[in-house]
Amino acid sequence: MIAQPKRSHAGSIVRFVALCVVGFVISVPFIWMVAASFKPRAEVEDVQIVPNKPFPRNYSIVLDMEPDPTTGRFLELRFKRWYFNSIFIAVGITVLQVLTSAMAAYAFSRMHWRGRDKVFLAYLATMMVPGMVTMIPNYQIMISLGFLNTYHGLVLPAAFSAFGTFLLRQFMLSIPPSLDEAAKIDGASHWQVFWHVIMPLARPGLIALGIFTFLGAYRSFFWPLIMLHSDRLYPLQVGMLALDTTYGRQTELIMAATVMNIVPLILVFVVFQRFLVKGIQLGSVKG
């Protein structure tokens, strides 16, 4: 029997307190954001975090349900539309990217063909090229395809990912080959092995990639900024620029918009958090 090391009670308390402090420090910006979203304009610059008199109307002002009290004018933002656009674009990119990455990962991990590993390395090498370098060529392609100022111009370029392929390939390599060999003996085609054997077993990896992709796509700013010139197509991240202009920065409204903006991110993270850790751990076992 292995003796358990004796843990000091005081040491545990110190660790607990230290972690509490670190946790609090990390959460201060978030707390400040939520608190500022409930402050009237006159209090936004105050150092104290809690508003003297909570002002929840910031939310209805952002949603154009009532006018800004200082100017008497509606903001005329398309906040609800931008919200929908953000979610819809992120869902589209996530579904397509997970699907295409899984198919590519299957080809790179379970199928044997000449030059497979070299092609995979070449594919992987694209991850080394900074996004800014490929920005203008990608943009030129979008112009040629007539995809400027369209939803598909936002969704399609992000539907394929070297990182996603890499992540899922590593995950699929950890699945014992005997399973698909058994399926093949039973007469299953590659397509059937992919859908009925590999994909169900790769679920944690798929979910992990899905979360990464959703978070990345939802927060995406620069590509939508340069692709779109109609504000009806804007996602929230681009649309919110309208609250910070040379005609004034409305911090309390920006914070109210930001709080609403991050709700989907928090929901996705809270619901799928356990898969995220599991997916990354399992994918890292075998290379």
Added chain:
Amino acid sequence: MRKFFACALLLFALMYGAAELTLERPPADGVVRLRWATDPNPARNVQTEIFGKLQVRLKDSDVLDWDALARALAKPQAALARFAPLAASRGNTTDRPALLRAINEHLDRPDLFDGVDLSDLDLSHDARLLLKRKDDDEDLTNVEVAALNRRILEAALPRVIRKARRIEVTVESGAREKLLVQCATGIGPDIIDVYGKNQMMTYVSAGILVDLTPFAAKMGFGPEHTYPALTGGLVVDGRQWRFPCNVWANCVIYNRRIFDDHDVAYPKPGWTFDDFVAAGKRIVAGPGRSGEKHLAVAHFSPVWMYNDLLTGLGGRYFTPDGLASRLDGKEGLRAMKLYHDLMHVHKVIPTPAEAAAMSSQGGWATGAIAWFSSQRAAMILIGRWYLCQVVQYPETRKHLAAVQLPGIDGRASSGVTDARGAGINVNSPHRDDALKFIQYLAGRDYGQVIVNDGDSLPPNPNLARNGRDLVNDIVPDPNFHQPFVDAVGPARPLDASPFIDGEQIDRWVLETLQKVENRLLGPEDAVRALAAEINRRIRTNLRRRIDLQRKFEQVTGRKYSDDWQRPR
């Protein structure tokens, strides 16, 4: 698993369908839509609406047959019956401007043709679309109302009224990165905001902007149509590249309540830098009578303050040929010393650490404008455009006053002037219409919007002859506006060199100021290092670029060689 993906794809397809179906698309109706890359704030909507409306107004040249117009108004058809209130001028075409004005006033009425049977009129496609939207109880914009009424008038009098070409301006983000990517790929907006002379020179050297010179004189937007002091900020090598959207020259805006609270006399015209420092020191010396402590100066842009100090001392960035920096001359050194002393000796502007501790905000001009607006600072050195921001602080507006920048070392007050200007994208498919927009910027209609919004000075100086011209609802006191008019006269744009990118210099100046602010370098050492860096870069650029070598030969009249700096 297949079911999951099928459901997910179905969900995506449904969302896609819903997004496309509910997307409002501008109808393909022959309307020219100009894209303007700017700061997309709500005021732009007002500015562009007026431009759109001007395009559908009836002009003298739009009437093809005045007699026929007179006859039509005298015997109105069904559609024209709504012009009955024009009875007095009906048939009288001798006072054409009055008649046109009267008709145009009618064109603005949303109910002009309500209840009139328009079925026998040959309406254009865009008019039908507008009518349908009106019938569907959609709110039409002012421009759309005027456009619809104009179309109906054209259809009712097809050989009398010329068809108006509709131009709409849509506003989009003028983010630099966006502009660079778009222009590098040969597309981009039609009209581009150009902030300051340095940015203009960068865009000119990148070949992004249209040379406006051939059009400026005949369309009325040459440099002579704006403030004389600004000419150097619009023109490079005798060619004009932009026209101002608004013009700024900094003044000191101060809060009278805070001055009273600390028993400090208000600044008077002709005040000096020493007066400025003395006032600031008294304000930061301790709490006022109210018990509140205040900052002396809300300091929001180190570079602007340094440039105003340098210009106030008569200093320049470059030698006249642009081949060397003059920042290490006595004015440049003195300006940096003054800046250093304001922060570290007199303590009238906060250090970066103090500023960071006080500000909870980021973004445009950090939190300094918000400090001043929330009455925590007594003064701010800023252009009249500050009024756009103070709209959100009605209590502060009551206490505002302004005075020109203090004179330094016995010199009269002067500072930098420049403009947010508009240029035209060299790849714009609507160059002629974009030129009309630039022409509109020089006119009274646009200028009046700038006056009313408080967005600096209007480009048309006839609308800013004195403080009374600039009175608006934000600050109705003409004395507040007068210093801004006075400031633009002696001010001048910063000088620039064709041998180095001006935006690079802006970054270096900021870095240098930050070193001084953080006491990493003394003021003199910092300026000398900056000047040396600029000179090094000019030499490198000349060695590498043949176009600059040609420019060198033009400027100096001698052949370029890599050792051009060695005395001969």
